[in-house]
Amino acid sequence: MWLFLARRIGLAVAIVAVAVTLLYSMIHAVPGDPASVILGPRATPEMREALRERLGLDRPFVVQIGSFFGGVLRGDLGTDIVRDRPVADIVFAQLPYTVVLVLASVGWAALVGIPLGCFSAVRRNSLADRIIGVLSVSFIAVPYFAVSIYALLIFSVGLRWFPSMGVGEPGDPLSQARHLVLPAFAVGLSWVGYIARMVRASMLEVLGDNHVRTARAFGLPERRIVFRYALPIAVLPTITILGVGVGYLISAAVFAEIVFSRPGIGSLLFESVGQRNYPVVMGAVLVTSVLFVVSTTLADLANALLDPRAREKL
Amino acid sequence: MAADEIPVAPRRADGFLAGLRRLTRDGMGLFGLVAVLLVVLSAVFAHQLAPFDPTRIMVGPRLAPPSAEHWLGTDQLGRDVFSRVLVGGQVALQVALASIAAAVSIGLGLGLLAGLGPRWLDNAILLLFDTVRSFPVVIFGLAVVTVLGPSLTTVIFVVVVTSIPTYGRVARTQTLAIKNNEFILAERAMGAGTGRILRVHVLPNIIGPLLILASMDVPVVITIEAGLSFLGMGVQPPTPSWGSILNDGFSYIRNTPWPVIAGGIPLILTTLAFTFLGEALRDTFDPKLRRDL
Numbered sequence: 001m002w003l004f005l006a007r008r009i010g011l012a013v014a015i016v017a018v019a020v021t022l023l024y025s026m027i028h029a030v031p032g033d034p035a036s037v038i039l040g041p042r043a044t045p046e047m048r049e050a051l052r053e054r055l056g057l058d059r060p061f062v063v064q065i066g067s068f069f070g071g072v073l074r075g076d077l078g079t080d081i082v083r084d085r086p087v088a089d090i091v092f093a094q095l096p097y098t099v100v101l102v103l104a105s106v107g108w109a110a111l112v113g114i115p116l117g118c119f120s121a122v123r124r125n126s127l128a129d130r131i132i133g134v135l136s137v138s139f140i141a142v143p144y145f146a147v148s149i150y151a152l153l154i155f156s157v158g159l160r161w162f163p164s165m166g167v168g169e170p171g172d173p174l175s176q177a178r179h180l181v182l183p184a185f186a187v188g189l190s191w192v193g194y195i196a197r198m199v200r201a202s203m204l205e206v207l208g209d210n211h212v213r214t215a216r217a218f219g220l221p222e223r224r225i226v227f228r229y230a231l232p233i234a235v236l237p238t239i240t241i242l243g244v245g246v247g248y249l250i251s252a253a254v255f256a257e258i259v260f261s262r263p264g265i266g267s268l269l270f271e272s273v274g275q276r277n278y279p280v281v282m283g284a285v286l287v288t289s290v291l292f293v294v295s296t297t298l299a300d301l302a303n304a305l306l307d308p309r310a311r312e313k314l
Numbered sequence: 315m316a317a318d319e320i321p322v323a324p325r326r327a328d329g330f331l332a333g334l335r336r337l338t339r340d341g342m343g344l345f346g347l348v349a350v351l352l353v354v355l356s357a358v359f360a361h362q363l364a365p366f367d368p369t370r371i372m373v374g375p376r377l378a379p380p381s382a383e384h385w386l387g388t389d390q391l392g393r394d395v396f397s398r399v400l401v402g403g404q405v406a407l408q409v410a411l412a413s414i415a416a417a418v419s420i421g422l423g424l425g426l427l428a429g430l431g432p433r434w435l436d437n438a439i440l441l442l443f444d445t446v447r448s449f450p451v452v453i454f455g456l457a458v459v460t461v462l463g464p465s466l467t468t469v470i471f472v473v474v475v476t477s478i479p480t481y482g483r484v485a486r487t488q489t490l491a492i493k494n495n496e497f498i499l500a501e502r503a504m505g506a507g508t509g510r511i512l513r514v515h516v517l518p519n520i521i522g523p524l525l526i527l528a529s530m531d532v533p534v535v536i537t538i539e540a541g542l543s544f545l546g547m548g549v550q551p552p553t554p555s556w557g558s559i560l561n562d563g564f565s566y567i568r569n570t571p572w573p574v575i576a577g578g579i580p581l582i583l584t585t586l587a588f589t590f591l592g593e594a595l596r597d598t599f600d601p602k603l604r605r606d607l
Binding site: 011014015016018019022023026027134137138140141142143144145146149150152153157158247248250251254255258259266269270272273276278281282284285288289292293296 | 451457
């Protein structure tokens with residue numbers, strides 16, 4: 001187990017290191033240098049030179065990337081060229097909004113998806129099971145930003161049930177919750193499908209297991225068998241899959257934030273791409289991919305803890 | 315469709331027709347096939363079917379609701395939305411076709427290399443795959459747009475790079491599974507080179523799963539194209555795309571719902587159709603793949 005832990009964490013660190021190098025090289029492979037792209041065509045050569053110096057672009061590439069890595073290790077992601085503030089401050093100020101949105105989405109998706117999957121497995125091949133199956137695939141396939149737009153159109157513009165912009169009044173949890181409903185609905189919808197499918201499949205497997213057969217032989221009521229002996233085991237693989245799902249959730253959250261004008265990493269990134277604000281783009285991408293790598297690593301570790309067979313795969 | 319049905323003795327598929335019959339036996343597979351055919355036909359003949367020039371700005375009514383003349387209404391510049399939706403479908407399918415073809419070929423090449431090459435190369439390629447997968451697609455897309463600028467080429471580049479790992483991993487796993495078989499060893503002993511083994515044994519076994527994966531990737535790619543175009547980071551005006559129609563409509567969502575409805579419904583129906591078809595294809599031809607993903 002310790003060997004697995006060390007190797008898995010080593011892999012995670014290697015992935016982040018390669019990712020940073022790739023991103024950094026990509027930005028430097030731009031035709032024309034970043035300084036002139038940022039300043040636009042009307043900049044004087046002196047202005048360009050000054051910005052190049054400030055961004056450290058006049059130094060050799062290896063030195064630049066070395067100092068960037070050094071900075072990252074110290075928690076310094078560079079300086080925002082538009083607002084002249086540390087990138088780390090800006091990114092970490094936005095991060096909680098995205099994390100709350102992602103957690104709320106996963107939360108409601110699990111609350112709906114697990115019972116649906118469980119019901120499907122218990123009543124397999126019934127009409128209800130088929131309908132839930134088709135719905136699950138549809139939820140997974142529908143483009144998440146289209147869900148955001150239609151949720152806004154129907155429930156906000158049309159019915160006026162929920163607000164369409166922002167995160168609500170600071171210090172007023174009720175207003176904040178109301179602002180969270182539609183974005184979380186849009187981000188979580190496809191996960192209702194994923195979770196229902198996963199739970200159904202693993203539930204069917206567990207219901208065929210020996211311990212369930214034994215429980216049946218002892219004459220335990222079906223309800224007790226399902227909820228006490230089968231479901232707790234059937235839910236485990238779903239939890240580990242959620243780690244890998246964080247990437248998709250973040251992508252969906254980007255659109256939900258833009259459609260509902262919510263602050264967060266997605267809005268920040270969108271705005272910074274428009275301004276060609278490289279340091280902020282780099283910082284935001286780095287933080288989200290670290291978040292993603294950490295959650296997949298945690299999911300793998302949880303999986304290894306629960307299932308010894310998974311430890312040998314790496 | 316259900317994995318728990320009592321297995322019937324597998325009959326060999328008697329060619330194309332038998333496969334088609336099994337594929338359409340299930341209602342969703344039939345819906346997928348018919349809808350995909352309709353979408354592909356309307357995309358191929360988009361310019362012939364479009365009643366108006368999709369990029370012509372007309373003096374007529376703006377943001378008009380559907381009427382006999384403009385079936386899906388007009389947008390904020392007076393352009394015919396129905397014509398734009400048709401041509402937008404063509405753009406979406408072109409992006410999907412071009413980028414999936416490129417991703418399958420590159421993924422296949424890298425997967426074979428990882429499966430057949432030395433251990434260090436295998437590890438290096440796997441690390442590269444894992445790294446690419448550590449970026450959420452949209453985030454990666456936005457980062458690439460910052461560097462390359464928004465365009466159709468950028469969208470294709472993003473899709474190709476982010477989908478290579480999926481194909482590469484499947485190609486690698488299948489290669490490894492075949493490589494260590496005894497009949498390969500026997501053939502090597504009889505003097506067969508790597509080229510012959512690749513051509514006769516490895517490739518035919520990899521192509522099937524890769525093509526099924528590719529068919530399931532179509533809705534994903536269409537979603538990415540539409541998503542980036544919705545953000546204004548994909549297909550550039552005046553070329554219509556379902557994403558940019560949604561983007562235009564979204565700016566006027568409080569005035570009229572029609573452009574948003576007209577841009578979104580074809581997108582949703584198309585992704586659903588390709589997903590149902592892809593699932594039916596997989597369940598019909600390669601049920602094992604379900605577990606590998």
